[in-house]
Amino acid sequence: MNKKILVTYASRAGSTAEIAEAIGKTLSQSGTKVDILPMQDVKEISSYSAVVVGSAIRGSKWLPEAMEFTRTHRAELLERRVATFTVCITLAMSNGDRYRQAVSAWIEPVRAQVRPVSEGFFAGRLDFKKLPLNFDTLKLRLTVAFGIFPKDDRRNWNAIRAWAEGLPALMQ
Numbered sequence: 001m002n003k004k005i006l007v008t009y010a011s012r013a014g015s016t017a018e019i020a021e022a023i024g025k026t027l028s029q030s031g032t033k034v035d036i037l038p039m040q041d042v043k044e045i046s047s048y049s050a051v052v053v054g055s056a057i058r059g060s061k062w063l064p065e066a067m068e069f070t071r072t073h074r075a076e077l078l079e080r081r082v083a084t085f086t087v088c089i090t091l092a093m094s095n096g097d098r099y100r101q102a103v104s105a106w107i108e109p110v111r112a113q114v115r116p117v118s119e120g121f122f123a124g125r126l127d128f129k130k131l132p133l134n135f136d137t138l139k140l141r142l143t144v145a146f147g148i149f150p151k152d153d154r155r156n157w158n159a160i161r162a163w164a165e166g167l168p169a170l171m172q
């Protein structure tokens with residue numbers, strides 16, 4: 001069987017895409033063959049032995065295209081080792097650790113589709129220069145103004161790489 005791993009992601013403002021790149025790079029450095037693709041570019045998963053699926057969070061949910069991906073490929077994902085990663089800003093809050101359980105519950109619908117061998121949860125980036133001005137982003141600006149959500153880039157690259165380093169052992 002081909003031992004190539006697919007790292008695929010859904011991202012709107014790019015921070016999840018860059019995390020997927022970092023995960024893919026870490027996997028390659030451990031000698032694993034990897035493709036890193038946005039979900040819309042994935043034509044098939046039959047040629048991969050395992051799949052890492054990641055999404056940004058919006059409104060306490062994975063992006064719709066990420067949920068669509070797990071539904072579309074459910075049968076094949078169930079036949080493979082799957083790891084998921086989730087990117088949000090809640091985990092960057094000063095008391096973010098208190099919300100880990102709540103954030104974990106957001107991906108219950110993902111667990112209902114696939115059975116992840118590992119789940120990564122990472123703080124992301126809230127950069128208003130990269131976001132359109134609309135009702136949703138105005139609400140976010142308010143949460144930042146009230147000191148609830150932090151803004152800027154809160155990604156912890158060491159935590160991301162450490163999680164990715166543990167994947168090959170789990171995904172064979």
Ligand SMILES: Cc1cc2nc3c(=O)[nH]c(=O)nc-3n(C[C@H](O)[C@H](O)[C@H](O)COP(=O)(O)O)c2cc1C
Nearest residue numbers: 011012013014015016056059060088089090124125
């Ligand atoms: C419209 C919008 C809604 C969001 N909703 C949430 C949310 O409910 N909970 C959360 O923790 N983060 C939320 N975020 C933060 C994103 O998950 C975070 O900025 C992430 O890094 C975005 O990933 P991307 O750059 O790949 O799109 C939201 C961001 C936007 C722009």
